[in-house]
Every structure is written in C-alpha cells, then in structure tokens.
Amino acid sequence: MPLVNIIIDGVKTQVSSDSTILDAARKVNINIPTLCHLELHNKETVNRVASCRICVVEVEGRRNLAPACSTKVQNGMVIRTHSPRVIKSRRVLMQLLLSNHPKDCLNCYASGNCDLQTLSNDMHTDSNRFEGAHSDFMVETSSESIVRDLNKCIRCRRCETACNDMQTVGVLSGVGRGFDMVVGPAFHAPLEKTQCVFCGQCVKVCPTGALMGKSHVEEVWNAINDPEKVVVVQTAPAVRAALGEEFGMEPGKCVTGRMVTGLRRLGFNHVFDTNFAADLTIVEEATEFIHRLKHGGRLPMLTSCCPAWVKFFEHQFQDLLDVPSTCKSPHEMFGAITKTYWAEKMKIDPAKIVVVSIMPCLSKKYEASRKELSSSGHQDVDYVLSTRELGRMLREAGVDFQSLPDGEFDNPLGFSSGGADIFAVSGGVCEAALRMAAEVISGKELDSVDFEEVRGTKGLRHAHVEIAGMEVNVAIACGLGHARRLLEEVRAGKSHYHLIEIMACPGGCICGGGQPFVDSREEIEVMKKRAQAIYAEDAGKEIRSSHKNPYIQELYKEFLGEAYGEKAHKLLHTGYTSREKL
Amino acid sequence: MTKLATGVAFAEFADAVKAAEATAPKTRIFVGMSTCGVASGAGPVYDAIAAELAASGNPAIEVVRAGCVGLCYAEPTVEVQVPGRPVVTLGGVTPARGRELVKELAVAAEPAKPLSVGDAIFKKQLRIALRNCGRIDPEKIEDYIRNGGYVQLAKILDGMKPEEVIATVKASGLRGRGGAGFTTGLKWEYARAAAAAPKYIVCNADEGDPGAFMDRSVLEGDPHSVLEAMTVAGYAIGARYGYIYCRAEYPLAVKRLEVAIAQSRALGLLGENILGSGFAFDLEIKLGAGAFVCGEETALIHSIEGKRGEPTVKPPFPAESGLWGKSTTVNNVETLACIQPILEKGAAWFKAIGTPKCAGTKVFALAGDVKNVGLAEVPMGTTIREVLEEIGGGSRDGRPLKAVQTGGPSGGCIPAEKFDTPIEYDTLGALGSIMGSGGLIVMGQKTSMVKIAHYYMEFSCDESCGKCTPCRVGNRRLYEILERILAGKGKPEDLPKLEELGNVIKDTALCGLGQTSPNPVLSTLRWFRSEYEDCIKNGGVKPPVYTVNDKCIGCRACAKACPVQCIEGALKKKHVIDQSKCIHCGACETKCRFGAIDSE
Known part of the structure; x- marks a missing residue:
C-alpha cells in the first residue's frame, strides 16, 4: 500500500493509504475514543458500522464530522481529534446514549468492565442533561446460557457482527426502527427459540451489560450448603489457563493448584478434573475414528466436544448428522461416570450427587440441560459455572486467590494426561486423538507426541499426518464461520479429510464465551499466552497420551469393558437432533 | 409486437408510427388517469x-388514458387536442360533462368552459421531465415513440461511444434531482x-417525502422515459442490469412500469443484443416496503440485497462498492426523465435553461395552504414567490403566506420575506433548507411554526432506522423538548439546547436523513424564534378560538359539520359557537362557504 502524508493534531505523519483515521491516530499516540468499533483476531472480524459516532473527528475541508473508525486517510488530510467542536459533539453524543441507559451501575454485572461507563467517566459528562423516554424491554432469560437486558443496549452492533460475520449463526440483527430499534433475533423471538448456539461471542464483545452469561452461582451455593448433597466439581482444561486473570494476574499463568485449593475452600466435597474425562473422550473418539477408518465408516469424522458446534450443525447441516463423532463432550462423560462408576465405588446414592462443571463456555450451560444427556439415570451434569462466575464466587467468599497454596485433585477422577490439557486449545483434540490413533494403528510408541503441524492460532488449518504408512488428512477450524466452510465441502462431497476438529470459539476453549473479559485489542496476544500455558502444562506431564492414563485403564477394566463397546455406548455416546432455523 | 432486430428496423417502426399520425390525424381526449385523477x-x-x-x-376522435398534468386542484382533468389547434384544458x-364534450367536439372546434386554452395555465412552467405526462398513453409504447422516444437510444447504439454519452450528460450540467444535487454525468463517469x-444501474423510485409525488407522476404518466434513460445509462457506464426500486405504495406506477418493461x-429494446448492437440490458422492479430511509442510496441498495434497509458509511460510494459489493449507480426518477430530452436537444440547450450553477428545471409538488395544489416544473432560478403565488395562486384565504417548507420532512422552513430567493441547491x-426531492409545503398565517x-x-423519529446515536436518540430528544414547549412546560434554556442538539445531530449523523432531520427545528428557530419564546412565555400553543361573524347566512352547514354539536342558531339566523x-x-x-367563521 502506498503511504500518504497527513497531519493529526499538528503532528505530521506518514501512514499506509488503507489506514483509517483511527489507525493513523494510534500510530501517533492518540487514542480516539470508540464504542461500537471492534477489531478481533488480527482484524479477521471487524465491526465498522460507525453507529455510535463517538469517534468523530474534524477533517479540514469536510462539511460534517468524520467517524474516525471508518474514514480512510487521504493524502494531505488535516485532522483534529479534540477540537472544541469535536469535544462538544462527543459529549452530547455520550449524554444522548446515557439518556437512554439505566443509571444503576451498582446493580450491573458489567460494572467495572463496561466501555460505556469507562468512557463516560473519562468525559465526566452530565448523564442527566437530556431527559425523556427510556427503552422498556423485558429482560430476556429464555435460554440457559445468555441473558439479554436490552435496556442497556447501546446499539453498537458488535454482537451482530460476531454472530453473523464471525460465527455465521445469523441470529442477531437490527430489529425495529427509530428509538425502538434494538439488536436481537427477528420478531423479538426469545433466544431459546432460535438457532443461537450460545457460543457467547456476543457476550464477549458487548461493551455494556446488555448481554451476559446466565448465572447459576446461587444454585451452586445452595447445593454446597445442602447437607444432603454430595457436591462434585470438575474443571475444564481451559479454566486453569485464565482464572488467574480474574484476580489481576498476568495472562498465560496456569493456576491449577490454586484453583483446586480455592474450590475446596468454597466447600465443594470433591474436586475432580474434566481432564480425566477428556482422556476418556479420546479413548472413545480415537477408537471410533480407527473403527471408521478400518471398516469403511463415514469420513471425515468430526469432533463433537463443543456444544455450540453441535447445535450449529443440528440447525445448519441437518443432512450431515451422521458425520460427527457420537462421543459426548468430556464434562458430560464425566457426569455420567460420576453418577454410575464413582457413585457405586463410593456407595453414594447418585440422586444425592450434584455435578458442577467449571467451564470456559456459556454453551455448556445449555448443553447440561439437554434432556438426552442423562444416561446415568439422572441429568449427567447439574450446573455449569463459567470461569468468570467462579472468579466472582471466590471473590465473594473472600478467598485470597493469589496467595493460595497449591492443591491436588482428588482421585480417581482427577488424574489426566497431557493429551487432556490440550483440549483447551484449537487443534488439541485432534492432536490428542492422533497421539492415541498413531500408536494403536502402528502398534508402536511414538518418538515424539508433539504434532506441531496441527497447532496455531489461524481459524482454518490443515495438515497431513503419516500413521503406519497411511496418509491421514486432518483439518482444524475454530470459529463457526470457518467451520461452515469445511462443512460445505463435506456436503458437496469434496472433503478429502479423515478427521476434522471444530471449536466454535476462535482459538478454542481458551477464548470461550465464559472466560475472563479481555480488551479486544489485546485479545490475540492473550490467546497466544493462554495457549502457551496449556502447551507447557502438557509438556510437563509424565503421561502425555490419553490411553496411557492408568485411571482410565482401570475404569475400562473395572466398569466399562471394551472401548467403544456396549456399556461405553450407553453412557458415553449420544445422538443428534435435526433442528429448525428461525 | 415483433422484435426489432436492427436500428434500421427501429427507424422504420418509428416512421410508421409517425406516418399513421400524419395521414390520419385524430382529435385526442386525454383523461388524466394517474392515481390522483382516478381517486x-x-x-x-x-x-x-x-x-x-x-x-x-x-373515428376521428380518440379517448386516451393519460397520466397526470399536475393540476391536482382541478381533478378530474381532461385535455383536448384537436389537430392543428392548441390544447384545451x-x-x-364529471361523466355528464364528458358525454357533453364528445357531442360538442362533433360540432365545434373547441370545447366550452375551459380552465385554459393553449399552455396558458402552464405559462410559468417548462416541462422537460414531465413533457409526456398527460399527453400520451403510458401503456402504449407507440405513443412514447411518436414523441421521439427510444430514438436517442437507437442513435447511441448505432455507434456513439459510452464516453460521448457521458460527456453530453456532463456538459448538460444535470444534477441529481433526488435531493443531493450531485452532477449526474460525473456519477456516470465514476461508474464507468x-x-x-458486473455493474448495476438503479433507479430510485422510493419517493417518500410526505406530499411529494413528482416521481409517481413520471412513472404513471411516462414510464418509458425512465426505461430508455436507464438503458442509456447502462450503456454509458457498462452495466447490463438494472433495478427500479419503487415503493409498494405506488401500485399503479408499478403496473405501468411492468407494462412498459x-x-x-x-x-427488443430491452434484453440481449438490443437493436442488433450487441449491447444487452435488462432490468427488474424491486418493491420497497415503505421505509422512508430506503430512499437513501446505501439503505436502498441493502434493501434490494434483501438486507435490513439501513444506511452504511460513505465512502465507499456505490460507484465503487454498491449492490453486492459491485459498482452501482443510483439515479432518481426525475433525473432519468431528463436524459432523453438532453440527448435529443443537446447539452447546450439544457445548460442554457436555469442558472449557471443549476441547469435545467425542477419539478415541485405544491401542497398545503395554497390555492392551486399540484405539480409544477419550472426552470431552476425561478423565485419561490413565482412558484407559490403565480403558479400556486397564493393562500386559500387570500392573506399573505407565512412560510414554505422545502425539501420534504428534513427540509427547512423559509419565511415569506425570503420568497424572492431564486430556487437553487x-x-x-x-436559508437553512434543502432542495430535497422538491416538496413545497405552503404555510398560511395561522400555522404555528413550533x-x-x-x-x-415526529416524522423523522418514526422514520429513523435507529442505527446511529444522534438520529436515534437525538431526534427523539428534540421531539420531546418540542412536546414540552407545546404543552406549556418549556423553559427559556430549551431554545439554546434545541440549537446545540440540532447542530450536533447535523454534524454527526451517519446518513443524509439524520444530517438533515433537525432542519425544521433549526430553521424555525432561526426565522420564527419569537413563536417559540411566546410559546414558552404563554404556556404553550393556544388552540384557535372560532367565532361566527356577520357574513353568516344561517345555513346550518357548520352546525352539521361540528362533531360535538356546539354550534347553535336557527335556520337563516346568525349562528353562535358555544366556546365551553x-x-x-x-x-x-x-x-363554511361564506367566510363567516373567524379564527384567532
């Protein structure tokens, strides 16, 4: 791109001609305030609707003010980012936004994490200057995962961009007109009645408290405080790589031991690890994969541990319901095993067991409510808390997280291989499955279990892996927009892959909809740091392949019998339902 | 109809149409049958x-279902064209008068009791865009061809270069008649x-200003002029496909367009290999669902794409990235209707009409407190007063006019003392207003500017798409402040607040709708501030008080019309209104037909 010369607030600079005024200003240390603007994942997803108008600046020779986020620089442009005209307009715009926004920050879960609040503090503007009508929407709580309080919506459309451009789910769009215009499903349908997959990417990008995860903290406290109940908690692989951020720790620090201690302090009776069930998932899934490979089964096989992805194909690819693996997701397998195998072993009535999952995900909340996930005779998982909710519980309980001593998971459901750790990152499930499949098919130990070729942060990746002279093609997608492209190839009969791993969230579970909030500009760096922490955890493990986990071997010997066998099918596998689109 | 495979075949066809007229000229009775006439x-x-x-x-007399000549106040209108004589309007x-007329024409050369003879009634007008409206049957392509239609298209396809077409349109000085006034030739040049x-040409027929019906009149009265111009534009910019985005509230316009297409x-004037030139062009009609903002070109484009009709930031302009991301040229109906005459009579002819900055004519829709409600096409530079008083006939009660609102709901109000201003963009x-699409809402002395x-x-609040903050919330707050002032709850500090907010909305809104929506408030504050001040001082706008004066003949008509039966008085005795x-x-x-009711 050619360079152009511009002057911003008197500073002469040269920038690429495809820069926006916002980009150019950042180059010369000017942070023009923004609200609706959003750039995600190295600009793979950009919200440039220019609807909030907070970023307006004065451009010499232009009749009206220009939105910096969506106005490209031109050679010779003279820009003023904080002239009296600009400042006055921004203040009025902020006053207008605040004139239709509830002023009960104390009751808002987004308080302290709200772009609107931060910006209005920076401007120190009179929030009551314009009085008048207020939006009056019912808080929408139809789903198990996401709560929408549109009275707090500032119509920035970020959620819409995440839902449509990035995820191609297509649930959110502008609805209604004028003052009553708001963002939501068509016809104001409740989220639960739509093809929403509850990936929570909309919640992650919402600059206010209009979109939030549904909280189950109260239910979990009640269970903990109920003497009749045995409350078992399990923690997803991705949680340990991000929970520290809830307490101001640097991203990329694994806090496994502190997390275990913290959970005990909260009063959970048994602290187990979803990682254990991730190993179990690999044994089932790799066996299913080998079975399909050897017996001419449906290929490619798609992974099925991401509930948002499962719901996505149930709505959008109803003709391909036989393609994904039938394996339940790890925490659901965990629930089924806890309420059968472990209950028997511990001689506890499974009706008294409450399984709580700590997940980086909001869709897991919905998944736990799926009626068919009850092969133990009870709902396999009772409650799901997000990483953010766990952070809040720990803070509420006064747990000084940073200084906690490390604890150890309880056994037998607390031991895991490195293969389980990497479930947290995009490509990890595929790599863990390859670790086992390669050894089982070849009958030989791998020299190195690191399949570097499947790792990375790009949304769509593919690799060829040689197993015992056989070429295995794998593809990895994170982000449902990328997944759609792979699925369309499968639908058209043009897919040459054997195994496809799909995670709904860009980067995988480490960047799930339930993880600590991150400034969008730092997101890609945080994603990388969290991934590094996970790979370090894996590398530090003595056992790195799931099928070598001795507790998993014991589980099959004592209880399940054969992998991918009859009992395993009943407890650990599931089926899919064709679902309509709104 | 047989397909005309070559330019020569077209010329023969056109000659045949004209020859038929020359050998057996007919007296034509044009009945104005646009929506207004029919209604x-x-x-x-x-x-x-x-x-x-x-x-x-x-057999020497023919009755024609014509479009509208724009004399709304006199509908239903009929025009009679006797060969060799001026048109009588x-x-x-009534139907009875119609039957009488046929009998009259059998014996007399001209009908009796005309509104006017010759073009006297149109003397202040110059009808270019409306040239055929009311004077042809819009559902007969032969009528359009008889008046020179499609001859220019045939000529262009016979060897004119696209660049030459663009140069002619550019040299004519034609500017977009949809409101923004961008030079049409330049727009075509960018698209070229x-x-x-692929590239696209789109006709914006989403006429949404209350009281405006210029485009409807063209579509209902002369649809082929739009089709020919779009085909010419397609040739000039290199588009092979076009869309006419027409509001669904115009069923007759849509029907006539369908017939014309x-x-x-x-x-063979649309489709593959037009007149054997190798040039292909076709188009379709897309119906708008009635959102005012879809008249804004980016919103219109999204609506055609099947998306929510809301504007997006420009640049990129549609010429660069429009329909489905492709180069798209959006022209308004009236703009397109000027193309054929420009090509026929030349750029210099058009350029000489109007003013140096604004060539040609503009169609205005006159409505409100004016005697002759209707359409008028006048050269640019005609003064507001000429349009309102000489064509419009002044106010209905004969008192001086107070103001006129130009350019639709987002235009401003211009006070009577500025009526000698020549009309230009x-x-x-x-004056704080806009040309807009050409609506002129006339206000008499009794109108409260607040x-x-x-x-x-209220209109702008209803029609805002809600996308950007200033338009969505700002307009609503303007409206609420005005509501408070009208209800007597206004404060003196509300006036600077209205101005500040209005100016910020103008300065920061995303699209043309938002950027102009505060104009009615800002312009009335500028020219009629005392009305606002009175309103605040006197506790709001007082409703008019009606009294009966001595002109009353006691006919009881007002008493019958009164919805609350508060007018009393015996027959042939002066009535009294019970103010309580x-x-x-x-x-x-x-x-009242006798001017016997006063209001203050």
Missing part, C-alpha cells in the same frame, strides 16, 4: 367518454471508471 373520479369520466364515442361512431370534469464487472422487451441551503417543527420531528364545548377542530371553518 378524484376520472374512471367514470373516461368510461362515459368512451361509451359516448362508441355510440357516436366517430378542462377541470372538475470502476474496473470490475414487457413492451420494451417485446420490441445552494440558495436554499443558505407545531410544524414538532410534526416533522368547542374542541377547536376547525371543521366549521373548513365547511
């Missing part, structure tokens, strides 16, 4: 004339320069 009862008038003609068996025609194919396709802008501002803000019951609706004043 006023033109249907039965047409039927009566047709029946009478059939009965008389006179009749107004308020865009590299990637079918006829053009049948004659820039002069109206300097109420007017309030009314238009009056709801100030004004029905009595409207009903």
Whole structure:
C-alpha cells in the first residue's frame, strides 16, 4: 500500500493509504475514543458500522464530522481529534446514549468492565442533561446460557457482527426502527427459540451489560450448603489457563493448584478434573475414528466436544448428522461416570450427587440441560459455572486467590494426561486423538507426541499426518464461520479429510464465551499466552497420551469393558437432533 | 409486437408510427388517469367518454388514458387536442360533462368552459421531465415513440461511444434531482471508471417525502422515459442490469412500469443484443416496503440485497462498492426523465435553461395552504414567490403566506420575506433548507411554526432506522423538548439546547436523513424564534378560538359539520359557537362557504 502524508493534531505523519483515521491516530499516540468499533483476531472480524459516532473527528475541508473508525486517510488530510467542536459533539453524543441507559451501575454485572461507563467517566459528562423516554424491554432469560437486558443496549452492533460475520449463526440483527430499534433475533423471538448456539461471542464483545452469561452461582451455593448433597466439581482444561486473570494476574499463568485449593475452600466435597474425562473422550473418539477408518465408516469424522458446534450443525447441516463423532463432550462423560462408576465405588446414592462443571463456555450451560444427556439415570451434569462466575464466587467468599497454596485433585477422577490439557486449545483434540490413533494403528510408541503441524492460532488449518504408512488428512477450524466452510465441502462431497476438529470459539476453549473479559485489542496476544500455558502444562506431564492414563485403564477394566463397546455406548455416546432455523 | 432486430428496423417502426399520425390525424381526449385523477373520479369520466364515442361512431376522435398534468386542484382533468389547434384544458370534469364534450367536439372546434386554452395555465412552467405526462398513453409504447422516444437510444447504439454519452450528460450540467444535487454525468463517469464487472444501474423510485409525488407522476404518466434513460445509462457506464426500486405504495406506477418493461422487451429494446448492437440490458422492479430511509442510496441498495434497509458509511460510494459489493449507480426518477430530452436537444440547450450553477428545471409538488395544489416544473432560478403565488395562486384565504417548507420532512422552513430567493441547491441551503426531492409545503398565517417543527420531528423519529446515536436518540430528544414547549412546560434554556442538539445531530449523523432531520427545528428557530419564546412565555400553543361573524347566512352547514354539536342558531339566523364545548377542530371553518367563521 502506498503511504500518504497527513497531519493529526499538528503532528505530521506518514501512514499506509488503507489506514483509517483511527489507525493513523494510534500510530501517533492518540487514542480516539470508540464504542461500537471492534477489531478481533488480527482484524479477521471487524465491526465498522460507525453507529455510535463517538469517534468523530474534524477533517479540514469536510462539511460534517468524520467517524474516525471508518474514514480512510487521504493524502494531505488535516485532522483534529479534540477540537472544541469535536469535544462538544462527543459529549452530547455520550449524554444522548446515557439518556437512554439505566443509571444503576451498582446493580450491573458489567460494572467495572463496561466501555460505556469507562468512557463516560473519562468525559465526566452530565448523564442527566437530556431527559425523556427510556427503552422498556423485558429482560430476556429464555435460554440457559445468555441473558439479554436490552435496556442497556447501546446499539453498537458488535454482537451482530460476531454472530453473523464471525460465527455465521445469523441470529442477531437490527430489529425495529427509530428509538425502538434494538439488536436481537427477528420478531423479538426469545433466544431459546432460535438457532443461537450460545457460543457467547456476543457476550464477549458487548461493551455494556446488555448481554451476559446466565448465572447459576446461587444454585451452586445452595447445593454446597445442602447437607444432603454430595457436591462434585470438575474443571475444564481451559479454566486453569485464565482464572488467574480474574484476580489481576498476568495472562498465560496456569493456576491449577490454586484453583483446586480455592474450590475446596468454597466447600465443594470433591474436586475432580474434566481432564480425566477428556482422556476418556479420546479413548472413545480415537477408537471410533480407527473403527471408521478400518471398516469403511463415514469420513471425515468430526469432533463433537463443543456444544455450540453441535447445535450449529443440528440447525445448519441437518443432512450431515451422521458425520460427527457420537462421543459426548468430556464434562458430560464425566457426569455420567460420576453418577454410575464413582457413585457405586463410593456407595453414594447418585440422586444425592450434584455435578458442577467449571467451564470456559456459556454453551455448556445449555448443553447440561439437554434432556438426552442423562444416561446415568439422572441429568449427567447439574450446573455449569463459567470461569468468570467462579472468579466472582471466590471473590465473594473472600478467598485470597493469589496467595493460595497449591492443591491436588482428588482421585480417581482427577488424574489426566497431557493429551487432556490440550483440549483447551484449537487443534488439541485432534492432536490428542492422533497421539492415541498413531500408536494403536502402528502398534508402536511414538518418538515424539508433539504434532506441531496441527497447532496455531489461524481459524482454518490443515495438515497431513503419516500413521503406519497411511496418509491421514486432518483439518482444524475454530470459529463457526470457518467451520461452515469445511462443512460445505463435506456436503458437496469434496472433503478429502479423515478427521476434522471444530471449536466454535476462535482459538478454542481458551477464548470461550465464559472466560475472563479481555480488551479486544489485546485479545490475540492473550490467546497466544493462554495457549502457551496449556502447551507447557502438557509438556510437563509424565503421561502425555490419553490411553496411557492408568485411571482410565482401570475404569475400562473395572466398569466399562471394551472401548467403544456396549456399556461405553450407553453412557458415553449420544445422538443428534435435526433442528429448525428461525 | 415483433422484435426489432436492427436500428434500421427501429427507424422504420418509428416512421410508421409517425406516418399513421400524419395521414390520419385524430382529435385526442386525454383523461388524466394517474392515481390522483382516478381517486378524484376520472374512471367514470373516461368510461362515459368512451361509451359516448362508441355510440357516436366517430373515428376521428380518440379517448386516451393519460397520466397526470399536475393540476391536482382541478381533478378530474381532461385535455383536448384537436389537430392543428392548441390544447384545451378542462377541470372538475364529471361523466355528464364528458358525454357533453364528445357531442360538442362533433360540432365545434373547441370545447366550452375551459380552465385554459393553449399552455396558458402552464405559462410559468417548462416541462422537460414531465413533457409526456398527460399527453400520451403510458401503456402504449407507440405513443412514447411518436414523441421521439427510444430514438436517442437507437442513435447511441448505432455507434456513439459510452464516453460521448457521458460527456453530453456532463456538459448538460444535470444534477441529481433526488435531493443531493450531485452532477449526474460525473456519477456516470465514476461508474464507468470502476474496473470490475458486473455493474448495476438503479433507479430510485422510493419517493417518500410526505406530499411529494413528482416521481409517481413520471412513472404513471411516462414510464418509458425512465426505461430508455436507464438503458442509456447502462450503456454509458457498462452495466447490463438494472433495478427500479419503487415503493409498494405506488401500485399503479408499478403496473405501468411492468407494462412498459414487457413492451420494451417485446420490441427488443430491452434484453440481449438490443437493436442488433450487441449491447444487452435488462432490468427488474424491486418493491420497497415503505421505509422512508430506503430512499437513501446505501439503505436502498441493502434493501434490494434483501438486507435490513439501513444506511452504511460513505465512502465507499456505490460507484465503487454498491449492490453486492459491485459498482452501482443510483439515479432518481426525475433525473432519468431528463436524459432523453438532453440527448435529443443537446447539452447546450439544457445548460442554457436555469442558472449557471443549476441547469435545467425542477419539478415541485405544491401542497398545503395554497390555492392551486399540484405539480409544477419550472426552470431552476425561478423565485419561490413565482412558484407559490403565480403558479400556486397564493393562500386559500387570500392573506399573505407565512412560510414554505422545502425539501420534504428534513427540509427547512423559509419565511415569506425570503420568497424572492431564486430556487437553487445552494440558495436554499443558505436559508437553512434543502432542495430535497422538491416538496413545497405552503404555510398560511395561522400555522404555528413550533407545531410544524414538532410534526416533522415526529416524522423523522418514526422514520429513523435507529442505527446511529444522534438520529436515534437525538431526534427523539428534540421531539420531546418540542412536546414540552407545546404543552406549556418549556423553559427559556430549551431554545439554546434545541440549537446545540440540532447542530450536533447535523454534524454527526451517519446518513443524509439524520444530517438533515433537525432542519425544521433549526430553521424555525432561526426565522420564527419569537413563536417559540411566546410559546414558552404563554404556556404553550393556544388552540384557535372560532367565532361566527356577520357574513353568516344561517345555513346550518357548520352546525352539521361540528362533531360535538356546539354550534347553535336557527335556520337563516346568525349562528353562535358555544366556546365551553368547542374542541377547536376547525371543521366549521373548513365547511363554511361564506367566510363567516373567524379564527384567532
């Protein structure tokens, strides 16, 4: 791109001609305030609707003010980012936004994490200057995962961009007109009645408290405080790589031991690890994969541990319901095993067991409510808390997280291989499955279990892996927009892959909809740091392949019998339902 | 109809149409049958004339279902064209008068009791865009061709370069008639320069200003002029496909467009290899669902794409990235209607009309407190006063006019003392208003300017798409402040607040709708500030008080019209209004034919 010369607030600079005024200003240390603007994942997803108008600046020779986020620089442009005209307009715009926004920050879960609040503090503007009508929407709580309080919506459309451009789910769009215009499903349908997959990417990008995860903290406290109940908690692989951020720790620090201690302090009776069930998932899934490979089964096989992805194909690819693996997701397998195998072993009535999952995900909340996930005779998982909710519980309980001593998971459901750790990152499930499949098919130990070729942060990746002279093609997608492209190839009969791993969230579970909030500009760096922490955890493990986990071997010997066998099918596998689109 | 495979075949066809007229000239009775005419009862008038003609068996007279000549106040209108004589215009025609007319024409050269003879009634007008409206049958392509239609297209396809077409349009000085006034030739040039194919040409027929119906009149009265111009534009910019985005509230316009498109396709004037030139062009109609903002070109484009009709930031302009990301040229109906005459008579001819900055004519829709409600096409530079007083005939009660609102709901109100301003894009802008699409809402002395501002803000609030903060929330707050002032709860500090907010909305809104929506408030504050101050001082706008004066003849008409029966008085005795019951609706004043009701 050619360079152009511009002057911003008197500073002469040269920038690429495809820069926006916002980009150019950042180059010369000017942070023009923004609200609706959003750039995600190295600009793979950009919200440039220019609807909030907070970023307006004065451009010499232009009749009206220009939105910096969506106005490209031109050679010779003279820009003023904080002239009296600009400042006055921004203040009025902020006053207008605040004139239709509830002023009960104390009751808002987004308080302290709200772009609107931060910006209005920076401007120190009179929030009551314009009085008048207020939006009056019912808080929408139809789903198990996401709560929408549109009275707090500032119509920035970020959620819409995440839902449509990035995820191609297509649930959110502008609805209604004028003052009553708001963002939501068509016809104001409740989220639960739509093809929403509850990936929570909309919640992650919402600059206010209009979109939030549904909280189950109260239910979990009640269970903990109920003497009749045995409350078992399990923690997803991705949680340990991000929970520290809830307490101001640097991203990329694994806090496994502190997390275990913290959970005990909260009063959970048994602290187990979803990682254990991730190993179990690999044994089932790799066996299913080998079975399909050897017996001419449906290929490619798609992974099925991401509930948002499962719901996505149930709505959008109803003709391909036989393609994904039938394996339940790890925490659901965990629930089924806890309420059968472990209950028997511990001689506890499974009706008294409450399984709580700590997940980086909001869709897991919905998944736990799926009626068919009850092969133990009870709902396999009772409650799901997000990483953010766990952070809040720990803070509420006064747990000084940073200084906690490390604890150890309880056994037998607390031991895991490195293969389980990497479930947290995009490509990890595929790599863990390859670790086992390669050894089982070849009958030989791998020299190195690191399949570097499947790792990375790009949304769509593919690799060829040689197993015992056989070429295995794998593809990895994170982000449902990328997944759609792979699925369309499968639908058209043009897919040459054997195994496809799909995670709904860009980067995988480490960047799930339930993880600590991150400034969008730092997101890609945080994603990388969290991934590094996970790979370090894996590398530090003595056992790195799931099928070598001795507790998993014991589980099959004592209880399940054969992998991918009859009992395993009943407890650990599931089926899919064709679902309509709104 | 047989497809005309070559330019020569077209020339022969056109000659044949003209020759038929020359050998056997006919007296034509044009019945104005656009939506307005039909609504006023033109249907039965047409039927009566047709029946009478059939009965008389006179082959020298033909009755034509024509479009609208723009004399709304005189509908149903009928025009009579006797060969070799000036056109005679009749107004308020009934079926009985229609039958009488046929009989008259059998014996007399001209009908009796005309509104005017010759073009006297149109003397201040220059009809370019409206040239055929009311004077041809819009459902007959032969009528359009007889008046020179499609000859220019045939000429262009016979070897004119696209660049030459663009140069002519550019040299004519034609500017977009949809409101923004961008030079049409330049727009075409940008589109021509865009590299990637396919390209699209879109006709913006989403006329949404309340009280504006210029485009409807063209579409209902002369649809082929739009089709020909779009085909020419397609050739000039390199587009092979076009869309006419027409509001669904215009069913007759849509029907006439459909008929016209079918006829053009049948004659081979649309479709593959037009007149053997190798150039292919076709188009389709897309119906708008009634959102005002879809008249904004980016919103219109999204609506055609099947998306939510809301504007996006420009640049990129549609010429660069429009429909489905492709180069798209959006032209308004009236703009397109000027293309054929420009090509026929030359750029210099058009350029000489109007003013140096604004060439040509502009069609205005006159409505409100004016005697001659209707359409008028005048050269640019005509003064506001000429349009309102000489064409419009001044106010209905004969008192001096107070103001005029130009440019639709987001235009401004111009006070009477500025009526000598010549109409141009820039002069109206300097007065705090806009040309817009050409609506002129005339206000008499009794109009409250605060109420007017309030009314238009209500419209803008309703029609905002809600996308950007200033338009969505800002306009609503303007409206609410006005509401408080009208209700007597205004404060002096509300006026600077209205101005500050209005200016910020203008300065920061995303699209043209938002950027102009505060104009009614800002312009009334500028020219009629004392009305706001009075409103705040006196506790709001007081409703008018109606009283009966000595002109009353005691006819009881007002008493019958009164919805709350508060007018008393015996027959042939002066009536009295019971002020304690009056709801100030004004029905009595409207009903009285003797000027016996005063209002203050």
